[in-house]
Amino acid sequence: MVDITHKNNTLRVATAQAIVKTSSENTIAMIKNNEIPKGNVFEMAKAAGLLGVKKTPDLLPDCHPLPIEYTGIDYEIDGLNIIISMTVKTIYKTGVEVEAMHGASIVALTMYDMLKPVDKGVEISTIKLLQKTGGKSSFKAPKE
Amino acid sequence: MVDITHKNNTLRVATAQAIVKTSSENTIAMIKNNEIPKGNVFEMAKAAGLLGVKKTPDLLPDCHPLPIEYTGIDYEIDGLNIIISMTVKTIYKTGVEVEAMHGASIVALTMYDMLKPVDKGVEISTIKLLQKTGGKSSFKAPKE
């Protein structure tokens, strides 16, 4: 694990994206109409994601435990795809990119698990960092 | 959570895939030559993945806890990509698809976290089920 004892606290913000690809318009309609039998997909996946962000250092060996000071989730439906944006903030010595990516993956996996009974063709695609600020270098993913 | 009290135990096998896309041949060479500063990427990500599979029901609300009876990880390097295959087996009333997908995602995220200091362009793509047997319906992802 990288030694960060000599570093200073700064505000760090990271936004990661995960995309859940469904295979039918019916799935998207059921989600919108809150008809998925296991519950409200957006709300339950949000709860799982908020918890998941906090568990990142329990799962990734080199990841420093740090004070998560904000977590927010946005959903956007784009055709058959659900685009998840997970933003995490801390004031600490190291960034929250991996926390945001892990949180986004847990949101996506919870959706997969909830949608599985009604759509066998769901995939998770493109878990990536969209943006980070704070720290030595900022980053913004290029437009596609 | 779906009621499975009436179901019978059968052998269930699931294989999931996650792809880690690096952005330079140098990254791949460093991995192959065991030169990544945080440690041996394949071995440490395997340890994280074995633990991650077992933690799936701690992270996904509707997922049944079940006896994980085998977990195996294969790596394949394909150009700039590392293809992770995670296989999970149980003899139980419900399948292990989500466990395999979660495990594959944790392996991929551990790699991302270990590679981040040497390659800022790593992405995780296409976490999906490759194959499952046991249960009501088998599944094999179509060739691409």
Added chain:
Amino acid sequence: MVDITHKNNTLRVATAQAIVKTSSENTIAMIKNNEIPKGNVFEMAKAAGLLGVKKTPDLLPDCHPLPIEYTGIDYEIDGLNIIISMTVKTIYKTGVEVEAMHGASIVALTMYDMLKPVDKGVEISTIKLLQKTGGKSSFKAPKE
């Protein structure tokens, strides 16, 4: 921890109750209209409760880990109170009373945490077993 190696698997069902007492009709109205800023109270508390049931043996020293085969949550609004009923099922050597009570308490605490910004007077009252079947003795709480 009690030795259960000599016991047989039977279907065990337990239902526990927790009551969240709010202090104003406005709180109840905001919940019903999905206006609580932290999110949908019923859905997020359900996700937390499903995970909480599974974590019971991580928190209570003498509690046996066991295969949770069903978890269900019902909500009833009664004046200023929200009545939570948590039902858990397993086919195992020991019962799921404590799992149901722990799950109900986590649902109630999640509600408390979500409602705190809009209602300072929330309390949790009466976490108790309503009913259990299976095992040596059945139980049904007396009508009040």
Added chain:
Amino acid sequence: MVDITHKNNTLRVATAQAIVKTSSENTIAMIKNNEIPKGNVFEMAKAAGLLGVKKTPDLLPDCHPLPIEYTGIDYEIDGLNIIISMTVKTIYKTGVEVEAMHGASIVALTMYDMLKPVDKGVEISTIKLLQKTGGKSSFKAPKE
């Protein structure tokens, strides 16, 4: 999760109460005489409660992880009831009310689990905040 990046660290103290209601004087006598077969109820429940306070952000989605700097437990026997007071302190940007309430509930549930073999009528009643200081507003529960 509420954004607390702009807030300042202050000393926060919260005390929560949970009441375990036993159904017979024999139960109280067995506890006092350290005769409960599963072990010393007060000491084991204290250990579970100290761990439980620290796990609060693993269980409640919106709860910020924070540095628990003190946890203390007091027990009072009042007739057939055991009154648990759990005090938590931190120097941080947000309070520890929910941590104190969660800790008190884990102490109470551990007692329930340990007493179950000797008393089928145990209930947990009235998990509530007794007092908090620090933060924008102090709070003291009204005398009953």
Added chain:
Amino acid sequence: MVDITHKNNTLRVATAQAIVKTSSENTIAMIKNNEIPKGNVFEMAKAAGLLGVKKTPDLLPDCHPLPIEYTGIDYEIDGLNIIISMTVKTIYKTGVEVEAMHGASIVALTMYDMLKPVDKGVEISTIKLLQKTGGKSSFKAPKE
């Protein structure tokens, strides 16, 4: 992780030992007289050990999750040493040696942590398997 899908359930019992070596008779006297400021050492370490046994597969990558059906702890004081014996039972396809050893180590570490303020010279020595039955081969540590 070893594939155990083809194996049969049998009763497995394992007993492991850990030794906590204190550095003064005063420490032993304080333990016996229940005067350690952090609480009753034997009871709190027992609670931590019961929980620790159940968390073994969360910490050791290759360890199968399995139904812990009994956990028992014995303490013996031998001069300045405290000898911890942890016995674990399951009816499953694989043994509980590592669970017993992990549990014994957590009991010993909890003691270390509780005794540290009154005795700076505490060490943990000799965590080993004393005995196992069930499975392909039994084992009994040679007398010393």
Added chain:
Amino acid sequence: MVDITHKNNTLRVATAQAIVKTSSENTIAMIKNNEIPKGNVFEMAKAAGLLGVKKTPDLLPDCHPLPIEYTGIDYEIDGLNIIISMTVKTIYKTGVEVEAMHGASIVALTMYDMLKPVDKGVEISTIKLLQKTGGKSSFKAPKE
């Protein structure tokens, strides 16, 4: 749990040692040649140890959660013994001795679990603090 609200942050470093005693030169040769069937012992045990350090407050009741800012593991082979040194750093109000000792014990237990199929005589010996700096008193174990 000791009240540390009045204490100041200082750099704290602790190094703990655990010794894994194998019973044959063949075991040591297999480890060195990376021939242990479960995987690379040093790398997988390192991953488990990094995670284990962070989980210390989840397992030891009185242990304060704190920001782990560095974790490092060294291995030395000395005849049939593997000497594990685990160093942990934080800038906080309390030390990291117990974290280093717990991490070292998890590394040792992971080795035991990975070596068990090829060597039935493995033991863990002498988990102790080697050195600590920061805080009221420094400590250095006497040379043996």
